Amino acid sequence: MFNKIKGQDRAIDVLQRAIKQNKVANSYLFYGPEGVGKFTTAMYLGMAMNCHSTMDKRPCGVCPSCKKFLSFSHPDLIYVFPFPKEAGKSDITVDGEIRSDKTLKEYEDYIQNKIKTPWKEFFFTKNIGIRIASIRMLEHRIQLSPNEGNYKICIIEDADTMNIQAANAFLKTLEEPPEDTIIILTTSKPNSLLPTIISRCQQLQFQPVPKSKIEEELLGFETLEIFEAKLLARISNGNMEKALRLMEGSKIEVREQTLQFLNYILNRNDLKFIELSSQFRTSKNLTKLQEMFSLLIIWLSDIVYYKHQQSEITNLDKTEILEILYERNPNVEEYAPELTNFMEEMLQRLNGHVNPQLVIIEIYNRFIDIFGE
Numbered sequence: 440m441f442n443k444i445k446g447q448d449r450a451i452d453v454l455q456r457a458i459k460q461n462k463v464a465n466s467y468l469f470y471g472p473e474g475v476g477k478f479t480t481a482m483y484l485g486m487a488m489n490c491h492s493t494m495d496k497r498p499c500g501v502c503p504s505c506k507k508f509l510s511f512s513h514p515d516l517i518y519v520f521p522f523p524k525e526a527g528k529s530d531i532t533v534d535g536e537i538r539s540d541k542t543l544k545e546y547e548d549y550i551q552n553k554i555k556t557p558w559k560e561f562f563f564t565k566n567i568g569i570r571i572a573s574i575r576m577l578e579h580r581i582q583l584s585p586n587e588g589n590y591k592i593c594i595i596e597d598a599d600t601m602n603i604q605a606a607n608a609f610l611k612t613l614e615e616p617p618e619d620t621i622i623i624l625t626t627s628k629p630n631s632l633l634p635t636i637i638s639r640c641q642q643l644q645f646q647p648v649p650k651s652k653i654e655e656e657l658l659g660f661e662t663l664e665i666f667e668a669k670l671l672a673r674i675s676n677g678n679m680e681k682a683l684r685l686m687e688g689s690k691i692e693v694r695e696q697t698l699q700f701l702n703y704i705l706n707r708n709d710l711k712f713i714e715l716s717s718q719f720r721t722s723k724n725l726t727k728l729q730e731m732f733s734l735l736i737i738w739l740s741d742i743v744y745y746k747h748q749q750s751e752i753t754n755l756d757k758t759e760i761l762e763i764l765y766e767r768n769p770n771v772e773e774y775a776p777e778l779t780n781f782m783e784e785m786l787q788r789l790n791g792h793v794n795p796q797l798v799i800i801e802i803y804n805r806f807i808d809i810f811g812e
């Protein structure tokens with residue numbers, strides 16, 4: 440099953456060798472960017488250590504133990520993740536019980552999302568974190584001997600969200616973990632962890648997933664055209680989960696709007712553009728605007744590629760528009776880098792206190808300067 444994880448050959452290789460030679464460490468820290476497979480790898484490691492298959496390729500994914508892991512119901516899987524706490528209500532108990540109905544519902548919904556659509560972002564209603572109650576639950580459960588498996592597997596997801604009390608309590612567990620326990624921490628912010636926690640774990644770095652691997656994965660979905668897969672692989676910036684989310688989400692609509700935007704520039708249809716821009720008066724459609732900017736950046740590089748490197752073009756199905764844009768300004772190479780930098784800067788600033796409509800108007804004007812007649 441490890442081959443399902445794309446673009447992490449080194450990390451997977453280290454783990455598979457450790458499993459084969461029976462040299463799996465007591466505690467690991469999986470760190471690296473978001474959406475690249477850290478959690479899934481942690482899960483597969485836990486499964487491999489408890490898999491019933493006698494074959495070399497563990498985890499098998501089909502034995503009773505693997506199946507229980509995949510449904511998060513294995514009694515030896517201890518899964519700790521950041522979740523909210525309802526004010527005035529008790530936190531999770533050492534036995535893993537949550538008495539607040541509201542918190543329990545969100546907690547269970549989170550796990551269901553993880554099982555069914557792990558690439559989807561899950562939004563809790565309140566501030567989340569890993570608190571000391573979760574660590575006490577973990578401590579309590581690892582002191583018991585394994586129920587069914589050979590090993591108890593603790594996965595602490597987004598370990599950087601532990602507050603200081605939780606981190607200090609956890610440190611004690613990490614100092615003397617029982618032998619039949621494997622603790623795996625995942626984080627995209629290793630600098631936010633206590634150095635004493637980091638130094639006690641075997642560290643494994645995860646990388647952004649290469650564009651080609653994302654493309655390959657996306658093309659496994661029959662609904663996708665090659666240009667769409669290329670496009671999503673570029674926008675998602677090495678984040679496989681993001682690529683899958685975009686595939687499901689609004690991308691077609693955003694692409695249409697980006698095309699409209701370019702058409703308004705070519706035809707100098709300012710009125711239509713103002714109409715389009717009005718949906719960005721508030722920050723309600725901010726994500727859409729950010730996706731649109733990402734697409735415009737790709738359009739710009741496509742126009743530059745149009746002359747010399749057509750194999751690099753992403754919008755392969757729209758070469759007629761590329762041609763028109765290119766002909767409007769064959770010196771586009773000179774102007775594209777500055778405009779790209781500007782849009783990248785705006786992408787960052789959109790998260791702050793800027794007026795999104797003013798930003799898109801400014802970008803429109805800059806496009807007109809380069810491609811307007």
Ligand SMILES: [Zn+2]
Nearest residue numbers: 490499502505
């Ligand atoms: Zn198995």
